[in-house]
Amino acid sequence: MKNNTDGRQFNGLTRYKKLIILSVIFLVSGIGYFIFWFMFSRFTQSTDNAYVMGNQIPIHTQISGGISSIYVDDNDFVRKKDVIAQLESIDAENNFIYAKNELAKVIRETQQIKLTTEKLLASIRLKQATLDKLEKDLARREGLWSRKAISKEEIEHARQDVLIALNDLNISKQELEINNALLMQNSLLEQPKIQQAISKLKEAWLNLKRVTIVSPVTGYVSRRQVQIGAQVNRGERLLVIVPLDQVWVEANFKEVQLKHIRLGQKVKLTSDYYGDDIKFDGVITGIAMGTGSAFSLLPAQNATGNWIKVIQRLPVRIELNKEQIKEYPLRVGLSMYVTVDTSDVSGKLLTDISPQEIKYQTDVLAYDLDEFKQLVQEIMQNNLILESNIQ
Known part of the structure; x- marks a missing residue:
């Protein structure tokens, strides 16, 4: 009987030590996480609801006529003023x-x-x-x-x-x-x-002059719709050109994440396309004037019927490092993971400076x-x- 009692005491002591050790581990982990959150995490906001956006420049005909020649196809690279298509000139x-x-x-x-x-x-x-x-x-x-x-x-x-x-x-x-x-x-x-x-x-x-259709920018051909022999009307779209040096990221943050987000804050981004090893640098340049639901074709009518609160998201525009884009080109529509450093909240919520220079320009339409x-x-x-x- 004595041996059995000693065994139970030993096992109870062992479990007690394990509980203490486990509690200490949890306590240390909690303290460590709190310290990490207090020092770093509370100054960041992140989301995976972010996508690469870019200018998609539609090429339209300026006169009516039949397509006699097509010089490009989807995914072809074209330079500014390269001939894209030719209309019958008779x-x-x-x-x-x-x-x-x-x-x-x-x-x-x-x-x-x-x-x-x-x-x-x-x-x-x-x-x-x-x-x-x-x-x-x-x-x-x-x-x-x-x-x-x-x-x-x-x-x-x-x-x-x-x-x-x-x-x-x-x-x-x-x-x-x-x-x-x-x-x-x-x-x-x-x-x-x-x-x-x-x-x-x-x-x-x-x-x-307009029977010869040229590219207004340098970029890549996409969504070609025109075929040779087709009769096109004035203003009809033929294809789209995407300049990959004119891309940015639109990150859709929840409204509860926007409290400390300001213009000019630094951003780190990763893409599934390149993996976590390639990190892009960015900066916040704009916060949208409305949520996606407010600007949708059929906006929600929250004043009718039963109402359920849904946390809204607000698009935030992030400009990317031009040199990184040249080295690692991004495609329009790719998903991104975005992390914003919100430690500096001295920036503005809205810009109050009007543009003083032309952002996009082409001279191919001038003769x-x-x-x-x-x-x-x-x-x-x-x-x-x-x-x-x-x-």
Whole structure:
């Protein structure tokens, strides 16, 4: 009996020691976790509800026409100003030739009006001289008539000649006024009909340029929808270009996590695509003005029916390190794990500085107008009769 009692005491003592040791381990772990949380974890917020976002630049046609050539396919790399597709150019060429001929026609018609003006001025001077001569003859005959030196019929004919000459002069003056109203003393290039013809020629010239579709940015082709032989309308989307140097991360934090999140805070990010070994550096540059549910096509109507509180998420924009993106390119839509260092809360909740520079820009939609001006000058010179008409 004594041995059994000693055994039970020993086992009880062993269990007591185990409980103490286990309690000490739990206590130390708890203290360690509290210290870690107090020193580090309480200054971080993290989420795996984060995705890579980027500019998806749609390529649209600026004119209608048939697709004659396609130079790219999905996932192809294109540089800025590379040719993407070609439209059939026959219609654009015909319209361009027609517009050139219309401008030449209007130039010649306007010059004809100017020449008519010169002709009318010469005619008026001649008719004025004729009228002056007839009036002098009438005055002399009036003196002779007063002395009964000529017949009544002769004086009547002289008076009629003066009246006819006066009316003829007035008609020419009215015709001159009509011509002046058409020209308004403007130079040839300033005439409304010529300006209208130049505008139509410019539109035809631009449309001829637009049959060649080029890339506005450097990036990768995606979502190609167009096929050769297809008839496309103006404004129809052909494909999308994704520039991988214009990507950012949109992290959707719960509203309870946003208390200490500020603009300018540092962020560490990892992606399943590259694994935990590759860490991206980022910085918070914006906090959305509304939750996803508020901006959805059909926002929730919380004032109707039974209501259940759902914690909302707010998108936070994170700009990535450009050099890291070059070394480890990210694709739009990839998921990211985000950890924000919230130890520094001196930043702002909202920016109050308006942008002072252009963020995105392309010049592929602008054409060299000097080439068009040279074209207009050539048409003018080839159809001018009097160079003095250009002032």
